[in-house]
Amino acid sequence: MFTLSEKAIDAAALKSQTHDPQSGGFVCFEGWVRNHNNGKIVTALHYSAHEKLALQVGQDIIEQAQSRFDINQAVCCHRLGELLIGDMAIWVGVSANHRRAAFEACEFILETVKKEVPIWKNEHYQDGETGWVENDQ
Amino acid sequence: MFTLSEKAIDAAALKSQTHDPQSGGFVCFEGWVRNHNNGKIVTALHYSAHEKLALQVGQDIIEQAQSRFDINQAVCCHRLGELLIGDMAIWVGVSANHRRAAFEACEFILETVKKEVPIWKNEHYQDGETGWVENDQ
Amino acid sequence: MINIKIELYGRLIGLFGQDHIFWQTQANSTMKALYQSLCQTHQVDDSIKGIKPVINDTFVDWNNEFQSGDVLGFLPPASGG
């Protein structure tokens, strides 16, 4: 399942959605707000989204991962709103019978969400400026 | 750091060792005891180790990962003793400035630990038999 | 002339200085023509490259036409994660 969260991401709750007795491996990725980007000191950032389309595109990516990889559960949550250094921006978790599929699906979901889900990052820098960041296409 | 644990692995405590403000990505792998292997129903399993060499080889793998990949923190813990279905057998966590290095280093540590650290798995099956399992070489 | 609402997202908010615009335009216009006249009016130098047009929360083609009362959106490349 793909979700958006206006509050701090609850990784433990998301992880519990991926647990099942036949799964031997679980891979998760957490994206944290860094204190630097492109040589500038970042103090905070703000994520906004086209929420309806973000949920739709995000769910579609989860379903693509389910059909492309031999996995059991896949979950992704993206944070919206104001984030500070060290806050979690995205969580992706995948359980599978075997580890390779879990790694591959987790990375696929992460990369595709970054590229396709309509969410935008606005960084706040130490010098008072802000900047809209775009991912590499 | 590489550690062995006779008790349930405390993933939250291990993860906190990987957190730092310049890291933008965190990847972790958890290996869980599955209820099946090679067509047999598994009810429990037991991990034993040559503890001194396991710690030595494990720590060496962490250091190899640190020098091969552009990562910040790398932590791995392997469980020893009796485990039931769903219990965590291994935890690997890596933080890095960028996500690709975190994925690569996490998978490298996992694969190398499975292959080289002197730890052995004894599976208990539903039919009462037990079996020493060997990883693919 | 018809009335529409235009929603801007991501860096387009910075570029146009606002996140939505109420707009009057002629009927039977395409999304592409609308975006270009929007850029012209606001003296914004921008191409449609990488931008996805949306009508009423559905992705559409640049050649799609819109109707009175539609809510149009322009989505720049994503930068989540």
Added chain:
Amino acid sequence: MINIKIELYGRLIGLFGQDHIFWQTQANSTMKALYQSLCQTHQVDDSIKGIKPVINDTFVDWNNEFQSGDVLGFLPPASGG
């Protein structure tokens, strides 16, 4: 003749039916010769393939010799994770 302790790990415990053996053998024997005579005595059909010999908790070569009082170990392929 010298006295040594031999430690067995993983599937070798199952194979030899015990996790350690106290053993008397002639001096100046190699790890390889010792392992082979151990297999012969216990009627175990096993090769050294994949097994790592250890003397006093240090990995050694199959041609290494051992001394009285040494603790020898034989480690089959790992199966952690």
